[in-house]
Amino acid sequence: MARRKTITREHILNAAHEVVSTEGFSGFTARNIASKMKSSTQPIYLEFKNMDELREAFFEEVETYLRDDIFSKSISGDPIIDLTLNYVDFAKKEKMLFRALFVEDHADGKLLNEFGFQMFLAKAKGIEEYEGMSDEAIHTAFLANWITATGLASLATSERMNATNEEMIQIVKLVNKSLKRNPDFTITM
Known part of the structure; x- marks a missing residue:
């Protein structure tokens, strides 16, 4: 009779999550996960x-975790x-995982960039100020918000700044207001 499998795909993925959350991607090895x-x-390998x-x-x-559990919370x-506030909150609560995903250089960084852009697009749908914007303008709005969010998150995780939600809301509003006043401004990455 064959032995029953005791370590499942879910166990392995949970262990991988734990490794990256504590060691970053430098620890993402079969030996460390095992x-x-x-x-x-x-x-x-089975x-x-x-x-x-x-x-x-x-x-x-x-x-899936970021989309369903982190970025889905309505705050403001x-x-x-809310994307910015949730991103910063995630960075504060899961410092190492945040750094591993969004700060460290790794092969899947571009996939995470695209994921962030798709999250932004999904959230921007139905918001009047984004309707009718060119693809380039929406991409610039995403990058400006993402740069702002990453700056706030990095400062929060290093405990160099502890902005309140109200202060962060004002910062994001200021960035978006500036973009509206300068419609020809573009950021490319």
Whole structure:
């Protein structure tokens, strides 16, 4: 009779999440993930072809977590401002995971950039000020908000600044007001 599988895909992904949340991507190795599960690396390679496939599954889980649990919270009533507030809150609560995902240089950084842009687009739909904007203007609005959010989040995680939600709302409003006054301004990355 075959032995029953005791370490599941979910166990492996949870261990990967724990490793990245404590060590960053430098710790994203089969050995470290197996160590978190108190097992050999064999269950990882039984479930995933290789570490690239595990990394891909991990990022799918992260995107679902960010979309459903982090960025879905309504705080101010303005979905774009809420993205910033939720991003900063995530950075404060999960400092190492935030740094691993959004600060460290890693192969999936561009995927996270695209994920952030798609989140912004989804939130901007139905907001009057974004209707009729060119693709370039919407992309600039995203980048301006993302740069602002990342700055606030980085300052919050390093405890160099502890802005209140009201202060952050005013900062984001100021950035967006400036964009409206300067419609020809563009940011490219």
